[in-house]
Amino acid sequence: MSLRKVCVVITARPSYARIKTALRAIRDHPELELQLVVGASALLERYGAPVDYIEQDGFEIATRVYMVLEGENLVTSAKSTGLGLVELATVFDNLRPDVVLTVADRYETLATAAAAAYTNIPVAHVQGGEVTGSIDEKVRHAVTKLSDVHLVSTQRAAEYVIRMGEDPACVFVTGGPDIDLAAEILDEPELELDPFDQYGGVGERFPLDDGYAVVIQHPVTTEYKEARTQITETLEALHGLAIPTLWFWPNPDAGSDDTSKGIRVFRENVKPPLIHFFRNMPPESFLRLLHGSRVIVGNSSVAIREGSFLGVPAVNIGDRQAGREHGRNVLHVDYERREIAEAALAQVENGRYPSEHIYGDGHAGGRIAETLASCELRIEKRLCY
Numbered sequence: 001m002s003l004r005k006v007c008v009v010i011t012a013r014p015s016y017a018r019i020k021t022a023l024r025a026i027r028d029h030p031e032l033e034l035q036l037v038v039g040a041s042a043l044l045e046r047y048g049a050p051v052d053y054i055e056q057d058g059f060e061i062a063t064r065v066y067m068v069l070e071g072e073n074l075v076t077s078a079k080s081t082g083l084g085l086v087e088l089a090t091v092f093d094n095l096r097p098d099v100v101l102t103v104a105d106r107y108e109t110l111a112t113a114a115a116a117a118y119t120n121i122p123v124a125h126v127q128g129g130e131v132t133g134s135i136d137e138k139v140r141h142a143v144t145k146l147s148d149v150h151l152v153s154t155q156r157a158a159e160y161v162i163r164m165g166e167d168p169a170c171v172f173v174t175g176g177p178d179i180d181l182a183a184e185i186l187d188e189p190e191l192e193l194d195p196f197d198q199y200g201g202v203g204e205r206f207p208l209d210d211g212y213a214v215v216i217q218h219p220v221t222t223e224y225k226e227a228r229t230q231i232t233e234t235l236e237a238l239h240g241l242a243i244p245t246l247w248f249w250p251n252p253d254a255g256s257d258d259t260s261k262g263i264r265v266f267r268e269n270v271k272p273p274l275i276h277f278f279r280n281m282p283p284e285s286f287l288r289l290l291h292g293s294r295v296i297v298g299n300s301s302v303a304i305r306e307g308s309f310l311g312v313p314a315v316n317i318g319d320r321q322a323g324r325e326h327g328r329n330v331l332h333v334d335y336e337r338r339e340i341a342e343a344a345l346a347q348v349e350n351g352r353y354p355s356e357h358i359y360g361d362g363h364a365g366g367r368i369a370e371t372l373a374s375c376e377l378r379i380e381k382r383l384c385y
Helices: 013-028 050-056 074-095 107-118 134-146 155-163 177-185 195-199 221-241 256-270 283-292 301-310 337-350 364-374
Strands: 004-010 032-039 061-065 099-103 123-126 149-152 171-173 213-216 245-248 275-278 295-298 314-317 330-333
Touching: 004 013, 004 074, 004 364, 013 032, 013 050, 013 099, 013 123, 013 177, 013 283, 013 364, 032 050, 032 074, 032 364, 050 061, 061 074, 074 107, 074 221, 099 107, 107 123, 107 134, 123 134, 134 221, 149 155, 149 364, 155 171, 177 283, 177 301, 177 364, 195 275, 195 283, 213 221, 221 256, 221 275, 221 295, 221 337, 256 275, 283 301, 295 301, 295 337, 301 314, 301 330, 314 337, 330 337
Parallel strands: 004 032, 004 099, 032 061, 099 123, 123 149, 149 171, 213 245, 213 295, 245 275, 295 314, 314 330
Antiparallel strands: none
């Protein structure tokens, strides 16, 4: 019996963490063959070269796809999507997979799903059906309509996918592979190495023994002109709190140039003694840092997804995650330095929260591999009235 070929496309730093355990399970499954495609910002040094960590983890890369235009604005995002569609169509024609697996809601995800759908390859989508703010929700739902197999994280997400007209027989509640990694690090939660020595970054070094904050703030595509102002409010809030802070670079989205510029200008002018900036690190190392932190601040889904599982206090800023299922660990605030500082301080004083399994129980990767090995792969024909 021939192996079922599963082509997985990774295009950005968060995509790898969201799918890593599924990659392992697909690679090790006796009935599946993994075809790994890495592209877009996952190949670029300015975003920490996630491809290096992928290779260090022992994954063989079938193809690399360069598909990102410089500029990080609305036009370059749209053009990068088009370039990705062109390039990935050729990749799929060469690899001839039985199914293409795409992740979450980035513009590269849309290019992946469209290229596969137009070449009559069944599409499997991880983390569909979730509700959030910004352009991400439109992309996520569009990918759902382009997909044939839906590997969702929660029961509510499954219900939303079905309400969009998808066949219930093709919707599987697997949980999120990102939660698998969070579960794994609980067995060995302590940092093995000094993050400053191991991953470099920019800024002052300081002891972490008495606690620290983690910050990840991305630009919001629908508010990209406000990215510089928004990041400055968060920088001022954390600087004013004087809590040791590990700050991670934004994703490559419209507005990320202004976000990055805001960070650089603040860093040069203020020279904050208790903020250190990192571009990237392996998912497990980041999750150990997150687990050991007193609070995570920003607008990344990691605060809501992995944060709820690990019980890490979180301050979610703005509307980027509006509508997403969340646990008791999250406080919501606007882009206003006083609100951010007060919420962060309240969360530090509150301490850890009980673990909540909203997005999975730590076994999603195996479920995804087994589903892809056993489910019927067909191009869905839908009649919606």
